[in-house]
Amino acid sequence: MLSWDETSNITSQRWESSADWLRQRAWVEIDVGAIAHNVRQIKHLLSPKCDLMAVVKADAYGHGAVTVSQTVLSAGASWLGVATIPEGMELREAGIKAPILVLGATYSPEQIRAMAKWELMPTICTPQQALVFSETLGEDDASATAGAVRDADATPRGVHPLPVHVKLDTGMSRLGVSYSEADAFVQLIRSLPNLKIASIYSHLATADSQDQTVMRQQQARFEQAIGACNHHGSLPRLHFANSAATFTDPSLHYDMVRVGLGIYGLYPAPHLRPVVDLKPVMQVKARITQVKNISAGTGVSYGHQYIAKQPMRLAVVGIGYADGVPRCLSNHMKVLIRGQLLPQVGTITMDQMMVDVTAVPEVQPGEVVTLLGRQGDHQIGADDWAAICGTISWEILCSFKHRLPRLTVSRSLETRPEKARY
Numbered sequence: 001m002l003s004w005d006e007t008s009n010i011t012s013q014r015w016e017s018s019a020d021w022l023r024q025r026a027w028v029e030i031d032v033g034a035i036a037h038n039v040r041q042i043k044h045l046l047s048p049k050c051d052l053m054a055v056v057k058a059d060a061y062g063h064g065a066v067t068v069s070q071t072v073l074s075a076g077a078s079w080l081g082v083a084t085i086p087e088g089m090e091l092r093e094a095g096i097k098a099p100i101l102v103l104g105a106t107y108s109p110e111q112i113r114a115m116a117k118w119e120l121m122p123t124i125c126t127p128q129q130a131l132v133f134s135e136t137l138g139e140d141d142a143s144a145t146a147g148a149v150r151d152a153d154a155t156p157r158g159v160h161p162l163p164v165h166v167k168l169d170t171g172m173s174r175l176g177v178s179y180s181e182a183d184a185f186v187q188l189i190r191s192l193p194n195l196k197i198a199s200i201y202s203h204l205a206t207a208d209s210q211d212q213t214v215m216r217q218q219q220a221r222f223e224q225a226i227g228a229c230n231h232h233g234s235l236p237r238l239h240f241a242n243s244a245a246t247f248t249d250p251s252l253h254y255d256m257v258r259v260g261l262g263i264y265g266l267y268p269a270p271h272l273r274p275v276v277d278l279k280p281v282m283q284v285k286a287r288i289t290q291v292k293n294i295s296a297g298t299g300v301s302y303g304h305q306y307i308a309k310q311p312m313r314l315a316v317v318g319i320g321y322a323d324g325v326p327r328c329l330s331n332h333m334k335v336l337i338r339g340q341l342l343p344q345v346g347t348i349t350m351d352q353m354m355v356d357v358t359a360v361p362e363v364q365p366g367e368v369v370t371l372l373g374r375q376g377d378h379q380i381g382a383d384d385w386a387a388i389c390g391t392i393s394w395e396i397l398c399s400f401k402h403r404l405p406r407l408t409v410s411r412s413l414e415t416r417p418e419k420a421r422y
Contacts, residue, residue, distance in 0.1 A: 025318035026286035028400055029373070030063050032071045033410040034279040038265050039075035041276050042257075045246060050253045053079035053239070055260030057087060057103065061397045062324075063264060063282060064406050066094040072263060073098050081258055085111055088120040101165055101199075105129070105175055112136045116162055121198055125167040125175045130189050137162055137194035163198035164189065170202045170221040171214060182225035190233070199237035199256070200226060207244035207252075208268040215245070219252065244268035247275045266382060266393050280381060282397060283373030284404070286319035288337075288365050291357065300354055301346030306331055308345075313358045317369050320351040324400035325371065328389040335369050339376030 043052055054077040060068035069080055069091055080096070082088045083104045091100060101121045106112065112133050115122050124130050166186060169176030177185045179202070189195055202222050206214040222240055229235060239256040241248075246257040247268070265280035267273050292314050300306040300314070317335070321327045330348045334341045338360050346354045357363050372380055382396040389396075 024287075024405055025289070026284075026323055027405045027407050028062075029283040029285065029407045029409050030067060031279070031281050031283070031409050031411050032067065034265055034281045035063075035068060035071045035263060036075040038263055038278050038281070039072050039077055041278060042246065042259055042262055043076045045250070045276060046253060046257065047250070049255070051079055051237075051256040052077045053081050053101065053256055053258045054263050055081040055103075055258055056091075057081060057083035057260070058398050059087075061260060061264050061394065062400050063397070064408075065090060066096070067406070067408055068263070069094075069096050069098075077263075079256065081260075082120075085114050085118070085120060089114070089118050092118045092120075107132060109136045121163050121165055123167045123175065124164045124189065124195075125169075125177055127177075127185065127188055130164075130185075130192060130195065133162065133164065134192035134194045161194045161196045164195050165198055166200045168200065168202040168222065168225055170218040170225070172203050172205045172218075174203070176202065179221040179225040183228040183231070186229045197236045199239060200229065200235070201239040201258075204240070204242055204245050207242055207248065208272075210269070210271055212248075215248075215252075242268075244272060247272040261394060264397060266397070280373070280379075282382070282400075284319075284325075284371045284400060285373065286317050286369050286371065288315045288363060288367045288369060289318045289352070290316040290365055291363060292316075299346075301330075301349060303347055306346040311358075312345075312356055313361045314345070315355045315357040315363060315369075317353050317355055318351065319369075319371065319404075320349045320353055322350045322401065323404050325353065326385065326389050326391075326396070326399065329385060332388045333371075333385065334380065335371050336373070336375035336378055336380060337363055337367065337369050339378065341378050341380075 046052065054072040056065045056069050059065050065087060078098065080091065080098050080100045081103050082100060085102060085106065088100045088102055099121065102115065103123055105125065106115060106122050107129055113136065116137060122133065124133065166189065167176040168179045168182050170179045186197065189197055202218065204215055204218055226235060226238060237256060238254040239258060240254050241252040241257040243259045243262040245252040246259055246262065261268055262278060264282065265278045267278065294308050294312050294314050296308055296310045298308045300308065319325055325348055327348050331345060333344045335344060335355055337357060340360055342359060343356050344353055345356050372382060382393040385396045386393045
């Protein structure tokens with residue numbers, strides 16, 4: 001019998017059956033109620049004319065791209081951002097109709113045809129790429145038209161013209177044409193018969209820093225570039241802000257913001273916490289598989305990196321680094337059992353870890369252990385793990401492997417949005 005079951009507050013869940021849920025050694029819970037809450041909170045920061053693109057690349061940062069996309073669109077997001085063509089195809093196959101921007105680079109004719117077929121929008125960042133796109137689409141259009149002449153029932157396929165998004169490098173030194181070449185680049189694309197510019201955008205390198213020097217330099221470069229482009233007709237949609245910039249200054253919002261981490265309830269930096277009320281979406285849980293007593297001087301796990309200093313009650317927990325728990329957390333992390341923070345001890349192994357449960361000696365196999373998430377008054381976040389491992393919370397979220405089933409839940413978390421405190 002489970003003495004601590006956080007699912008008592010769940011209003012809905014998606015699982016094959018309750019029996020199936022009980023068989024799981026470890027799993028990830030995705031709170032769609034928290035996702036919807038976060039979207040509404042973020043939308044409250046934006047002007048009515050500013051759209052929200054939810055960034056759902058990398059399987060929505062490990063949260064499940066289809067479920068997250070459906071939820072954010074219902075809550076008020078209007079665009080989706082992915083990194084690759086297969087990520088976009090997955091969403092289209094799930095019946096999602098919203099505009100999808102592929103943020104990564106695409107060059108080959110096969111990729112171009114796939115984007116046209118699946119109605120995905122590419123990022124264009126070099127003249128050569130733009131020419132290949134236009135030529136490929138022109139050739140395919142000609143072939144389809146010829147086929148239609150031969151076969152009256154044939155329907156030419158293709159997008160006329162294909163919407164593309166121009167990426168400017170204003171200081172990230174990653175994808176993008178230099179901001180100083182934006183005018184000529186935009187003129188080139190506008191001259192090509194099979195492409196139309198849907199937006200011009202750039203990406204910030206240091207938006208999460210309290211020192212805004214670099215961010216403001218990038219903003220000035222972006223303004224310079226779009227000012228030059230404005231001489232040749234009306235400007236398309238403009239977008240510049242990631243999560244941190246969205247939470248920092250409305251002047252960075254333009255026509256649309258691209259928010260990833262904030263959707264999932266985490267802050268890009270501690271100083272941004274007062275701006276918006278976000279709720280963590282992901283919880284990671286596992287079950288105790290064995291409980292045993294060990295004596296003082298007993299080594300625990302590989303390498304005996306932990307030696308018990310006194311008699312100890314030890315719980316073995318069915319989750320390890322192959323599931324996405326970083327090995328660098330060994331002997332440094334805590335978990336929640338029965339609402340209490342308890343130390344993990346010994347080296348985290350591929351499929352298991354050990355926890356000192358001396359403070360709650362009555363725990364039994366089958367009880368739930370919360371590794372990320374809340375029990376009672378305590379919350380363990382991805383940023384806590386990131387601080388221990390010297391990494392970022394983005395990496396922590398993306399690390400949980402698919403052998404951990406995703407359980408979709410919805411808890412009552414909604415609060416009235418407060419006025420933004422920039």
